[in-house]
Amino acid sequence: MIKRDKVSDLLKSTEFGKEVTVMGWVKTFRNNQFIALNDGSSLSNIQVVVDFENTANEILKKINTGAAIKAIGKLVESVGKGQSVEVKATTVEILGESDAERYPLQPKKHSLEFLREIAHLRFRTTTFNAVFKVRNALAFAIHQFFNERGFFYLHTPIVTASDAEGAGEMFRVTTLDFDNPPRDEEGKVNFKEDFFGRSTNLTVSGQLEGELGAMALGQIYTFGPTFRAENSNTTRHLAEFWMIEPEVAFADLEDNMNLAEDMLKYVIDYALKNCEKELEFLKGRLLDEEKNKPQAERNELNLIEKLRFCLDNDFERITYTEAIEILRRSKPNQKKQFNYLIDEWGADLQSEHERYLVEKHFKKPVILTNYPAEIKSFYMRQDDELVNGKKTVSAMDILFPGIGEIVGGSQREERLDRLEARMDEIGIPKDELYWYLDTRRYGSAPHAGFGLGFERLVLFVTGMTNIRDVIPFPRFPKNAEF
Amino acid sequence: MIKRDKVSDLLKSTEFGKEVTVMGWVKTFRNNQFIALNDGSSLSNIQVVVDFENTANEILKKINTGAAIKAIGKLVESVGKGQSVEVKATTVEILGESDAERYPLQPKKHSLEFLREIAHLRFRTTTFNAVFKVRNALAFAIHQFFNERGFFYLHTPIVTASDAEGAGEMFRVTTLDFDNPPRDEEGKVNFKEDFFGRSTNLTVSGQLEGELGAMALGQIYTFGPTFRAENSNTTRHLAEFWMIEPEVAFADLEDNMNLAEDMLKYVIDYALKNCEKELEFLKGRLLDEEKNKPQAERNELNLIEKLRFCLDNDFERITYTEAIEILRRSKPNQKKQFNYLIDEWGADLQSEHERYLVEKHFKKPVILTNYPAEIKSFYMRQDDELVNGKKTVSAMDILFPGIGEIVGGSQREERLDRLEARMDEIGIPKDELYWYLDTRRYGSAPHAGFGLGFERLVLFVTGMTNIRDVIPFPRFPKNAEF
Numbered sequence: 001m002i003k004r005d006k007v008s009d010l011l012k013s014t015e016f017g018k019e020v021t022v023m024g025w026v027k028t029f030r031n032n033q034f035i036a037l038n039d040g041s042s043l044s045n046i047q048v049v050v051d052f053e054n055t056a057n058e059i060l061k062k063i064n065t066g067a068a069i070k071a072i073g074k075l076v077e078s079v080g081k082g083q084s085v086e087v088k089a090t091t092v093e094i095l096g097e098s099d100a101e102r103y104p105l106q107p108k109k110h111s112l113e114f115l116r117e118i119a120h121l122r123f124r125t126t127t128f129n130a131v132f133k134v135r136n137a138l139a140f141a142i143h144q145f146f147n148e149r150g151f152f153y154l155h156t157p158i159v160t161a162s163d164a165e166g167a168g169e170m171f172r173v174t175t176l177d178f179d180n181p182p183r184d185e186e187g188k189v190n191f192k193e194d195f196f197g198r199s200t201n202l203t204v205s206g207q208l209e210g211e212l213g214a215m216a217l218g219q220i221y222t223f224g225p226t227f228r229a230e231n232s233n234t235t236r237h238l239a240e241f242w243m244i245e246p247e248v249a250f251a252d253l254e255d256n257m258n259l260a261e262d263m264l265k266y267v268i269d270y271a272l273k274n275c276e277k278e279l280e281f282l283k284g285r286l287l288d289e290e291k292n293k294p295q296a297e298r299n300e301l302n303l304i305e306k307l308r309f310c311l312d313n314d315f316e317r318i319t320y321t322e323a324i325e326i327l328r329r330s331k332p333n334q335k336k337q338f339n340y341l342i343d344e345w346g347a348d349l350q351s352e353h354e355r356y357l358v359e360k361h362f363k364k365p366v367i368l369t370n371y372p373a374e375i376k377s378f379y380m381r382q383d384d385e386l387v388n389g390k391k392t393v394s395a396m397d398i399l400f401p402g403i404g405e406i407v408g409g410s411q412r413e414e415r416l417d418r419l420e421a422r423m424d425e426i427g428i429p430k431d432e433l434y435w436y437l438d439t440r441r442y443g444s445a446p447h448a449g450f451g452l453g454f455e456r457l458v459l460f461v462t463g464m465t466n467i468r469d470v471i472p473f474p475r476f477p478k479n480a481e482f
Numbered sequence: 483m484i485k486r487d488k489v490s491d492l493l494k495s496t497e498f499g500k501e502v503t504v505m506g507w508v509k510t511f512r513n514n515q516f517i518a519l520n521d522g523s524s525l526s527n528i529q530v531v532v533d534f535e536n537t538a539n540e541i542l543k544k545i546n547t548g549a550a551i552k553a554i555g556k557l558v559e560s561v562g563k564g565q566s567v568e569v570k571a572t573t574v575e576i577l578g579e580s581d582a583e584r585y586p587l588q589p590k591k592h593s594l595e596f597l598r599e600i601a602h603l604r605f606r607t608t609t610f611n612a613v614f615k616v617r618n619a620l621a622f623a624i625h626q627f628f629n630e631r632g633f634f635y636l637h638t639p640i641v642t643a644s645d646a647e648g649a650g651e652m653f654r655v656t657t658l659d660f661d662n663p664p665r666d667e668e669g670k671v672n673f674k675e676d677f678f679g680r681s682t683n684l685t686v687s688g689q690l691e692g693e694l695g696a697m698a699l700g701q702i703y704t705f706g707p708t709f710r711a712e713n714s715n716t717t718r719h720l721a722e723f724w725m726i727e728p729e730v731a732f733a734d735l736e737d738n739m740n741l742a743e744d745m746l747k748y749v750i751d752y753a754l755k756n757c758e759k760e761l762e763f764l765k766g767r768l769l770d771e772e773k774n775k776p777q778a779e780r781n782e783l784n785l786i787e788k789l790r791f792c793l794d795n796d797f798e799r800i801t802y803t804e805a806i807e808i809l810r811r812s813k814p815n816q817k818k819q820f821n822y823l824i825d826e827w828g829a830d831l832q833s834e835h836e837r838y839l840v841e842k843h844f845k846k847p848v849i850l851t852n853y854p855a856e857i858k859s860f861y862m863r864q865d866d867e868l869v870n871g872k873k874t875v876s877a878m879d880i881l882f883p884g885i886g887e888i889v890g891g892s893q894r895e896e897r898l899d900r901l902e903a904r905m906d907e908i909g910i911p912k913d914e915l916y917w918y919l920d921t922r923r924y925g926s927a928p929h930a931g932f933g934l935g936f937e938r939l940v941l942f943v944t945g946m947t948n949i950r951d952v953i954p955f956p957r958f959p960k961n962a963e964f
Contacts, residue, residue, distance in 0.1 A: 098924040099923070158640070178663055196721075214522075216507070219522070436602075445550040481917075
């Protein structure tokens with residue numbers, strides 16, 4: 001058994017004079033005497049003061065940035081600035097050396113782009129310790145939120161044969177030999193001989209299976225990886241990302257909006273309470289980053305003010321139709337500053353429009369509802385009344401400042417005849433989704449759900465600006481490193 | 483907003499006389515009067531008493547098993563057996579019909595095999611409500627256990643290019659066109675043109691990436707899906723399953739065993755406390771199932787006794803070498819009843835041997851340690867002393883009654899020279915794993931971790947006997963339904 005004291009515990013301790021054992025990685029070593037040591041348990045380092053007169057020179061010269069050491073000594077009240085305690089070491093042992101010339105993480109500021117290249121080591125920086133601490137807190141808060149409300153955490157399948165939802169391009173999953181695949185009589189690749197006896201792919205959403213759970217267990221949520229094989233190299237898209245998808249039986253669009261708003265506020269509040277130091281650090285990081293930007297592009301609120309603002313205000317709820325009216329009359333539309341001008345009902349909203357509504361017009365999170373059926377998915381519930389003679393659906397998207405869409409959901413179409421008619425209309429094969437339709441055949445009921453892109457939430461709460469910096473090992477076109 | 487009262491709340495309520503609204507699925511309808519209604523929130527149904535004299539006949543005849551209904555009425559104390567409250571309905575509304583002739587879930591006992599065929603509906607049975615409630619509780623308990631101890635929940639990648647670990651056969655992930663793949667100059671399929679610019683597959687374990695996290699953040703755990711493309715059609719294997727993989731810096735084999743034992747006891751205790759009714763039901767189910775078995779094959783302890791027994795006893799910790807000695811001298815080995823006789827040190831243990839040790843010899847969970855290096859993975863720490871002139875590693879497997887191996891882990895080899903030598907020995911390409919070796923190059927330190935197969939844990943706690951019955955939509959050879 002390895003006995004050690006965690007840095008996070010020592011930093012809170014007042015047991016001065018006690019002998020302690022710390023282990024961690026050297027961040028800096030100053031004046032042959034002061035080690036800033038970090039073991040991951042805290043954003044802050046602990047200062048270890050080396051008795052350099054009684055420490056062998058060959059040890060001293062191995063106390064380099066990145067080295068792992070073990071130090072035994074007394075916990076004492078610190079006289080220096082910036083820390084309350086320090087360890088006055090009697091012995092220092094090198095656990096693992098670090099060649100100062102070759103170690104990629106020098107004690108200086110590195111760009112996020114550079115750190116992305118060494119994602120296996122970036123966990124050792126203060127920024128990424130903070131980011132992954134917040135990510136961890138948000139994940140736990142999500143589980144706790146749903147657990148307190150009696151939801152079942154349901155693991156929907158990752159490999160599916162369902163290619164019917166049309167939510168995006170998919171990755172094939174196969175064990176067939178590319179060089180010599182089995183072929184059928186017509187010479188086509190015979191996926192009946194593939195591992196699962198059919199053509200399979202990575203899931204784009206657990207929603208359809210989640211609905212099966214909700215229509216029996218009442219309330220479920222998923223929290224798992226989803227995939228898009230889209231060739232988009234942006235700061236907002238990943239090929240592999242994590243989604244949270246609750247589904248609730250006996251719920252309508254309003255229940256759905258309430259659940260989503262409650263959930264977002266709950267998890268942001270949890271992060272504020274449990275990651276105070278980390279958010280304070282990230283606030284400073286963002287302010288630094290924004291110094292290089294023109295005033296107009298800087299946020300009016302700092303990171304923590306922005307999070308508090310989300311908690312303290314009701315999200316604005318308006319229909320798509322109302323939003324189009326606001327956008328049509330808006331300055332950037334009148335002055336033709338939008339790249340895509342809004343001139344008629346039915347247009348799909350672009351990021352610039354969403355940001356205008358959230359950041360300029362309402363200055364708070366906005367829930368848009370009742371979108372045109374044309375631009376939404378087949379499973380969304382058709383509204384009873386037409387708008388401008390066109391069909392709308394009980395959809396809702398939640399738009400956040402700086403992020404755009406963070407949640408997308410809807411009441412689901414529970415009426416078998418309507419659902420089938422819509423599937424026929426847009427060519428979705430009903431036989432492949434017989435199991436989905438069965439929930440409408442046997443004991444159908446109103447129900448609703450939504451999807452939350454987890455990395456977008458982490459992006460929002462941490463104030464990071466590139467989605468590749470909020471997941472440990474990002475997957476995007478031409479990149480599957482580590 | 484849809485106003486309703488959850489059955490779980492009503493069953494605990496004593497507000498007799500209050501008007502309530504229940505919604506759920508009809509389990510049975512007796513005497514044109516008594517509906518057993520379930521909304522998923524509780525294993526138990528609530529009894530809704532229909533005022534059949536004042537209810538239209540066309541409604542009454544639609545109150546079929548599987549139909550979704552809404553009932554409004556007074557909550558009253560029940561006079562019948564088996565329930566404390568019931569709803570005296572004034573109105574009943576059919577939300578979704580269910581054709582009694584066609585509904586696959588008739589109000590009778592169905593075999594688990596049959597229910598597997600209709601996995602999209604089996605959530606509606608009492609057995610699967612209980613199983614997925616326990617699964618949910620275990621998942622939450624795992625997150626809570628690690629959260630309380632300051633671990634970071636780390637999402638390691640699902641799609642990886644790493645094919646070096648050799649933990650099992652893998653699924654390829656690709657967007658290339660099978661019928662017409664791009665080819666290189668030698669005529670081979672050119673994976674440089676694949677989505678990720680290289681050949682990629684589904685992860686078999688998040689451990690290697692998890693270690694990168696631990697060697698900076700100190701303590702991490704993963705909880706995500708993993709995959710094996712193995713053609714095994716057994717009651718213990720899935721092609722897609724969920725794993726929990728903690729990794730801890732500054733930890734050795736003993737710390738690792740303590741963590742695993744603490745974790746298992748914590749989550750079993752959590753289930754006992756939070757799923758009392760469900761485990762009671764599953765205990766009865768298992769006793770029923772065992773009635774058809776010969777006495778010798780029945781468990782000595784019932785389900786709840788078995789779980790308590792795990793909590794109340796220290797897991798037996800012995801070395802592989804000691805286990806071989808016990809097995810060699812055992813009755814089934816002497817009498818040649820084992821399919822694989824144990825005659826010499828170095829043999830890989832089979833399920834029959836593990837079960838003998840756990841179920842017959844020690845009669846409690848067993849942790850086997852210090853296995854021959856030959857039969858274990860390259861990343862496990864080499865022990866300093868040889869046994870019988872052979873190398874062993876600081877590995878540990880936890881064996882559970884009825885399940886066999888539930889946890890596998892080790893202290894990791896932190897010494898770069900030893901690790902590289904071992905990789906060379908068994909032909910693992912070092913350049914592909916440069917990032918893994920970097921943790922040993924820069925600030926290496928003793929560390930350890932393990933993997934817990936989540937479905938095996940659920941299997942153990944629920945007393946179910948087929949792993950396909952403890953995951954919502956099982957994936958196995960020739961099956962990717964739903």
